[in-house]
Amino acid sequence: MTKEYTVSDIKVMEGLEAVRMRPGMYIGSTGQRGLHHMLWEIVDNAVDEAANGYADRVQVTLHRDKSVTVEDNGRGIPVGIHEKLGVSGVEVVFTQLHAGGKFDNDSYSYSGGLHGVGASVVNALSEYLEAEVAANGKIYRQTFRSYADKAGKIRSGQPMGPLSEEGRTRKRGSKITFLPDKRVFETLDMSFEAIAKRLRELAYLNKSVTFALLDEREYGHKREKEYCFEGGLSDFVKHINEDKTALYAEPIHIQGSKDGIGVDIALQHNDGYTESIFSYVNNIPTTEGGTHETGFKAALTKVLNDYCRKADILKDKDPSLSGEDFREGITAVISLKMRNIQFEGQTKTRLGNTEARPAVEYVVAEQLTPFLEDLKHAELAAGIADKAIKAAHVRETARKAKNMAREKNKLENAPLVGKLSSCTGRNPQLNEMFIVEGDSAGGSAKQGRDRRFQAILPIRGKPLNVEKKRLDQVIANEEFRSIITAVGTGIGEDFDLSGLRYNKVIILADADQDGAHIRSILLTFFYRYMKELITDGHVYIGLPPLYKVQKGKDLVYAYNDVELNEASAKMGKGYTVQRYKGLGEMNPEQLWETTMNPENRSLIQVEIEDAADVEHLVTILMGDKVAPRKEYISEFANFNKVDSFESKLDAQAGGERLG
Numbered sequence: 157m158t159k160e161y162t163v164s165d166i167k168v169m170e171g172l173e174a175v176r177m178r179p180g181m182y183i184g185s186t187g188q189r190g191l192h193h194m195l196w197e198i199v200d201n202a203v204d205e206a207a208n209g210y211a212d213r214v215q216v217t218l219h220r221d222k223s224v225t226v227e228d229n230g231r232g233i234p235v236g237i238h239e240k241l242g243v244s245g246v247e248v249v250f251t252q253l254h255a256g257g258k259f260d261n262d263s264y265s266y267s268g269g270l271h272g273v274g275a276s277v278v279n280a281l282s283e284y285l286e287a288e289v290a291a292n293g294k295i296y297r298q299t300f301r302s303y304a305d306k307a308g309k310i311r312s313g314q315p316m317g318p319l320s321e322e323g324r325t326r327k328r329g330s331k332i333t334f335l336p337d338k339r340v341f342e343t344l345d346m347s348f349e350a351i352a353k354r355l356r357e358l359a360y361l362n363k364s365v366t367f368a369l370l371d372e373r374e375y376g377h378k379r380e381k382e383y384c385f386e387g388g389l390s391d392f393v394k395h396i397n398e399d400k401t402a403l404y405a406e407p408i409h410i411q412g413s414k415d416g417i418g419v420d421i422a423l424q425h426n427d428g429y430t431e432s433i434f435s436y437v438n439n440i441p442t443t444e445g446g447t448h449e450t451g452f453k454a455a456l457t458k459v460l461n462d463y464c465r466k467a468d469i470l471k472d473k474d475p476s477l478s479g480e481d482f483r484e485g486i487t488a489v490i491s492l493k494m495r496n497i498q499f500e501g502q503t504k505t506r507l508g509n510t511e512a513r514p515a516v517e518y519v520v521a522e523q524l525t526p527f528l529e530d531l532k533h534a535e536l537a538a539g540i541a542d543k544a545i546k547a548a549h550v551r552e553t554a555r556k557a558k559n560m561a562r563e564k565n566k567l568e569n570a571p572l573v574g575k576l577s578s579c580t581g582r583n584p585q586l587n588e589m590f591i592v593e594g595d596s597a598g599g600s601a602k603q604g605r606d607r608r609f610q611a612i613l614p615i616r617g618k619p620l621n622v623e624k625k626r627l628d629q630v631i632a633n634e635e636f637r638s639i640i641t642a643v644g645t646g647i648g649e650d651f652d653l654s655g656l657r658y659n660k661v662i663i664l665a666d667a668d669q670d671g672a673h674i675r676s677i678l679l680t681f682f683y684r685y686m687k688e689l690i691t692d693g694h695v696y697i698g699l700p701p702l703y704k705v706q707k708g709k710d711l712v713y714a715y716n717d718v719e720l721n722e723a724s725a726k727m728g729k730g731y732t733v734q735r736y737k738g739l740g741e742m743n744p745e746q747l748w749e750t751t752m753n754p755e756n757r758s759l760i761q762v763e764i765e766d767a768a769d770v771e772h773l774v775t776i777l778m779g780d781k782v783a784p785r786k787e788y789i790s791e792f793a794n795f796n797k798v799d800s801f802e803s804k805l806d807a808q809a810g811g812e813r814l815g
Contacts, residue, residue, distance in 0.1 A: 188342075191341055194281060194282075197274030205230030211329065211365070215368045219333075220372055222345070225332065226332050227330070227332075231328065232290055232291035232329055232330050234246075235319060249275045250285065251313055279312075281341075283301070287300075287332055288330070289330055290328045294321055294322075295324070353769055360389060363387065390422045393424050393488070404424065404425070408424065409422045410523040417516075418493035420493075425539070426485045428485045429484055432488070433445070433490065437507050438494065444691055445506055446512070448513065457478070460544065464541050480649055484544065489768075492512060550626055554626075578611045581608050581609045587660075588611070591661065591678065600744045601752065615635045620633045622636070622681045630681075643657065643661060651685070656694065661695050666737070699751070700736065703720045703723075703736070707730055
């Protein structure tokens with residue numbers, strides 16, 4: 157039975173003040189990320205209708221005038237008159253901060269987004285917004301605008317009149333069109349690719365719901381994408397694993413609920429060595445994990461150990477296998493639907509609700525145990541057990557290797573003698589380490605640095621591609637041993653961020669094809685074995701200039717072709733241009749001035765915005781299969797900038813100047 161959604165369900169907490177003055181507090185930034193955040197807030201409202209069973213289609217349209225429309229076929233925003241405010245529910249939702257149907261559990265069982273903040277924030281930061289609602293057999297419309305009054309003060313999101321009845325219809329749902337305000341945002345250009353990726357992700361998380369994207373911005377040319385996955389999370393796991401070799405054809409799909417918490421999990425092992433777990437709560441990515449991931453890992457370990465005992469794969473005298481053994485080569489997606497979410501962590505992307513863990517443990521144990529014991533799945537279960545046993549042997553070998561290495565000082569300071577040039581400062585929060593490609597560039601960096609807070613670690617040649625190697629092979633590699641020792645956190649299961657010796661770990665490589673490859677290899681290492689270093693914002697890419705433009709004593713460094721053209725135009729005639737082929741061509745003073753001096757250098761802070769997409773891309777670019785890599789590189793690679801894999805990881809693409 158459909159729960160009615162009426163104006164009395166809307167709770168009002170406060171007005172719209174301060175949104176215009178401090179947009180970053182509500183949408184993160186006024187760049188493209190904040191622009192996309194505006195869209196996600198409206199999309200999230202439509203998704204909440206779908207997640208609660210009231211809609212099965214969400215359409216996003218990008219218009220030529222830079223406005224965007226989000227339409228769903230849900231119940232429609234309530235159009236009745238609010239008993240306390242005396243205006244329509246539509247006007248309340250778009251003009252009152254913290255107004256919506258998500259502050260109790262009557263209208264929505266589960267919700268994402270800003271829980272009622274989103275719609276009014278989007279209105280406040282838009283030049284205009286039009287809401288069209290189809291409900292009760294009628295069409296209703298209301299328009300809002302932001303404008304400067306006679307005193308020059310911006311009046312944000314003002315209704316241009318009351319909600320009006322426009323005619324009759326058989327449709328239902330909400331259609332929101334808004335134009336972000338150019339007085340607020342640095343750009344109004346939304347990314348078709350970024351929007352398509354997020355809609356695809358939402359389609360996986362909400363099976364059987366169609367998400368469509370239409371781009372009308374290019375005259376005479378329309379781009380379209382449409383996603384709908386009947387397999388839901390199983391299709392998601394297949395997508396992530398499509399360029400890996402799976403141990404069994406179909407993912408294991410686990411669904412159930414406990415104490416009002418809906419649990420949906422899909423998992424599939426591949427022949428790789430790393431675990432890839434992606435989790436969501438009410439469609440919100442929880443990139444730092446949390447109690448739901450902890451519950452999944454604990455239950456998976458117990459269920460699989462119990463199975464191995466019952467199947468006599470493990471004898472009474474044998475020790476139980478570790479969770480790490482069972483998770484080697486696993487790809488899993490966990491999706492929870494629950495009320496009253498509590499987020500923790502620096503970026504608020506870790507689930508903190510204690511009740512989530514026992515709910516996940518219960519559902520996994522209840523569903524996975526009979527699945528494994530079913531004779532139809534005997535070969536699959538035996539394959540998982542066999543891989544875990546082999547992983548245990550490798551883990552034991554790696555443990556012995558680490559112990560032996562410690563005893564011989566191989567993981568201590570000995571291999572760094574003559575290699576790492578440490579800094580004199582003893583406060584890790586102020587210190588930074590450059591990982592520099594090549595002895596020549598390393599020598600220049602050592603001479604040009606500020607030794608009070610900058611350390612230099614040169615590496616020779618291309619490091620090992622860790623995507624194709626086991627942990628014991630990674631530890632045996634001299635270059636990675638040096639990095640592990642210098643960073644100080646340990647790796648993998650032993651990773652401990654409190655041991656970090658440098659607040660910034662900066663990768664510095666040439667701006668060419670080889671340099672791009674080295675950056676990708678190092679980023680893959682950090683992603684696989686020190687992911688928290690990335691998620692906590694400690695990994696950076698240094699961008700050396702590509703050109704030196706000089707005319708007499710006037711000298712300008714250009715970091716890309718756009719800056720080169722600007723510098724050339726400013727110089728006029730008679731200038732010279734030097735194209736740097738590598739860091740080794742710069743003397744210490746030039747390297748300091750252009751690439752290492754915090755006052756004017758270019759750094760990209762590496763972040764993970766879409767973990768599942770990064771996982772898929774790491775496999776394509778760094779894995780064993782050649783065909784998908786060739787296809788991707790031929791389409792996207794540009795070695796004159798931080799490219800492909802790296803741009804998926806970074807948040808400040810384009811070389812934002814960071815101190």
